[in-house]
Amino acid sequence: MSEQVLHDTDSVVLKINAVSRTYIDDEDKTVEALRDISLSVRRGEFLSVIGSSGCGKTTLLRLIAGLDVPESGELILNGEKIKDPAPQRGYVFQQGSLFPWLTVEKNIASGLKARGVYKDNKAEVARYVELIGLKGFEKSFPHQISGGMAQRVAIARALINNPAVLLLDEPMGALDSFTRADIQDKLLELWKTNKTTMLLVTHDVDEAIYLSDRIVIMTPRPGEIKEIIEVKLPHPRHRGGTEFLSIRRDILEKLHLASAAPQPEYAI
Amino acid sequence: MSNVSSLPENLKPEAINPNSLSRDIPGRGAFPKISYVRYALLSLFTVLGFIAAIAVNRLFPQIANVQIEPYQIGKSLSIDINDLYVLALSGVILLYTAIAVFSFSDADRRKKFERRMPFRFAIGLVLGLWEVLGTKLLLLPQPFFPGPARILEPFLMEPGYILQQILYSLRLFSYGFVFGVTAGVLTGILIGWFPKVYYWVNPVLKISGVIPAVAWMPFALTLFPTPFSAAIFLITICQWFTIASLTAQGIQSTPKVHFEVAKTLGAKTPYLVFRVAIPHAMPQIFTGISIANGFTFTTLVMVEMMGQPGGLGYYINASKVWSAYYKVFAAIFIMAILFSLILRAVGFVESRVLRWQKGLVKS
Numbered sequence A: 001m002s003e004q005v006l007h008d009t010d011s012v013v014l015k016i017n018a019v020s021r022t023y024i025d026d027e028d029k030t031v032e033a034l035r036d037i038s039l040s041v042r043r044g045e046f047l048s049v050i051g052s053s054g055c056g057k058t059t060l061l062r063l064i065a066g067l068d069v070p071e072s073g074e075l076i077l078n079g080e081k082i083k084d085p086a087p088q089r090g091y092v093f094q095q096g097s098l099f100p101w102l103t104v105e106k107n108i109a110s111g112l113k114a115r116g117v118y119k120d121n122k123a124e125v126a127r128y129v130e131l132i133g134l135k136g137f138e139k140s141f142p143h144q145i146s147g148g149m150a151q152r153v154a155i156a157r158a159l160i161n162n163p164a165v166l167l168l169d170e171p172m173g174a175l176d177s178f179t180r181a182d183i184q185d186k187l188l189e190l191w192k193t194n195k196t197t198m199l200l201v202t203h204d205v206d207e208a209i210y211l212s213d214r215i216v217i218m219t220p221r222p223g224e225i226k227e228i229i230e231v232k233l234p235h236p237r238h239r240g241g242t243e244f245l246s247i248r249r250d251i252l253e254k255l256h257l258a259s260a261a262p263q264p265e266y267a268i
Numbered sequence B: 001m002s003n004v005s006s007l008p009e010n011l012k013p014e015a016i017n018p019n020s021l022s023r024d025i026p027g028r029g030a031f032p033k034i035s036y037v038r039y040a041l042l043s044l045f046t047v048l049g050f051i052a053a054i055a056v057n058r059l060f061p062q063i064a065n066v067q068i069e070p071y072q073i074g075k076s077l078s079i080d081i082n083d084l085y086v087l088a089l090s091g092v093i094l095l096y097t098a099i100a101v102f103s104f105s106d107a108d109r110r111k112k113f114e115r116r117m118p119f120r121f122a123i124g125l126v127l128g129l130w131e132v133l134g135t136k137l138l139l140l141p142q143p144f145f146p147g148p149a150r151i152l153e154p155f156l157m158e159p160g161y162i163l164q165q166i167l168y169s170l171r172l173f174s175y176g177f178v179f180g181v182t183a184g185v186l187t188g189i190l191i192g193w194f195p196k197v198y199y200w201v202n203p204v205l206k207i208s209g210v211i212p213a214v215a216w217m218p219f220a221l222t223l224f225p226t227p228f229s230a231a232i233f234l235i236t237i238c239q240w241f242t243i244a245s246l247t248a249q250g251i252q253s254t255p256k257v258h259f260e261v262a263k264t265l266g267a268k269t270p271y272l273v274f275r276v277a278i279p280h281a282m283p284q285i286f287t288g289i290s291i292a293n294g295f296t297f298t299t300l301v302m303v304e305m306m307g308q309p310g311g312l313g314y315y316i317n318a319s320k321v322w323s324a325y326y327k328v329f330a331a332i333f334i335m336a337i338l339f340s341l342i343l344r345a346v347g348f349v350e351s352r353v354l355r356w357q358k359g360l361v362k363s
């Protein structure tokens, strides 16, 4: 059975209405990082955003997180306009976001402490240590664990606040492919147990297909949504399966078309 | 019973070379494979210099005419500087023997012990030579360069008085340290956090930071009611400016991603300051304290030499007036030990607090 059935796909958790954001770069040129983006994220779905480097994926996530504000348009989470960062929108950065002065368990607990929850978090932290498979590493410091472990801790730290949506900005981008596959499965597992809405930014097509219910394809300069593709394959998905490969071909074609447009000095 | 001949060639017992094992197993707890004889010789040479120094003291004829007076300790005990000197050397020998025994079971410590052997051996020889030239033959210019035993004389002559001076210095340092570190960290946080404060205060800090604290002495002595409080003030500003600028640097260099992570977790300003910026600045704060301690020792001694009723600097100054250079040496000797103990204590706290830093933990 397809996994989406388990989740309530009807209601919209996050609504992005005609959002635009431009930046002024170092040479005083305006860069249209996002132009007129509209998107509805369904409650409980696993949504991926894919596109070449510089097409505004990070900008989009930062707007949702409240770390940045749009020039025009608005973002609405559960009926409320997004203004500031808040724990109901968890954010996992690409890498190096753990507090190096805190142990694994204290990094996870910092998710609770940051918003002022100090009491009785031991059991909850222990549960997440277990969930991400880091039992025995509770007292390790970030520099003592691998990059893959560190990303799992970052995910746990964001998830411990039970966010309405978890924003993941290429969390596996800096990892080797074995570790990456490992974390992808962990992420699916967490998604199933916590039923958190996931919004993953990636530039790995296989990763997007392996994980997502829907894949948003973005094109750069200006950053726009080109197409949204539904992936109706049951989990666990087989990376070599016929349907998997045909979706893959489809997306690659679209991405290729997308990047066929002339890109001046910004490439990469 | 296992059949040895069925084992692969390289796992057969005779294939294991005992000589290669002795070097290839590093680390704590590994059974020491170095030769006992070699280690015993190593230990012997470590203390041999000091044994030689004792031998020189006891056996070398006292050719020059040098007055050596006995001091009464308690009711029945009477000892002179040579007795105390031999006692001290014996203490050093005992200490190094203990270190030798203690280091034996640990490869790292053993290596360190081995590395230090020539130096320790040399110290003993130098002491012996010094005694020959400075006491036995009296060839060194007197009273500027007394022999090693003579330098211990103040400890027999006026131990209570010396202790008083040590405590005075220690008290000055402690007050200055506590005030200086507190003020330094607090201003550093303000400068590092508020751009406005940075704009106005940082240039002032930069300029006053290069002025040696003792330059303020005339003001300090007139503005403060007692020489003691004036000295505390001078030592405080020594610590203050250095620590403030380094704390500010540490706060300002906090990666943006750490603040952003904290914000997405729901953190407000207090958390960002106390749980993100300050922990990040900790290494720099300790760097600041270490640098400041260097300035502080200089300032402390100068201040004591110039206008304090006590302290080791005062003791040096007062002894110089009487040409009692052996007391000057004694004070310098105490300072060396006292100041390195202080640095060690700070280093110990630092290694605890910064346990999270890469490279600081030995695992």
Ligand SMILES: Nc1ncnc2c1ncn2[C@@H]1O[C@H](COP(=O)(O)OP(=O)(O)O)[C@@H](O)[C@H]1O
Residues within 6 Å of the ligand: A023, A024, A025, A026, A031, A032, A033, A051, A052, A053, A054, A055, A056, A057, A058, A059, A060, A266
């Ligand atoms: N703070 C900023 N200042 C200037 N330009 C920016 C800033 N943030 C992003 N940009 C520009 O906006 C575009 C989109 O960036 P980003 O959202 O990081 O893309 P992606 O994450 O898809 O690689 C890029 O051209 C980038 O240079």
Ligand SMILES: [Mg+2]
Residues within 6 Å of the ligand: A057, A058, A059
């Ligand atoms: Mg990006």
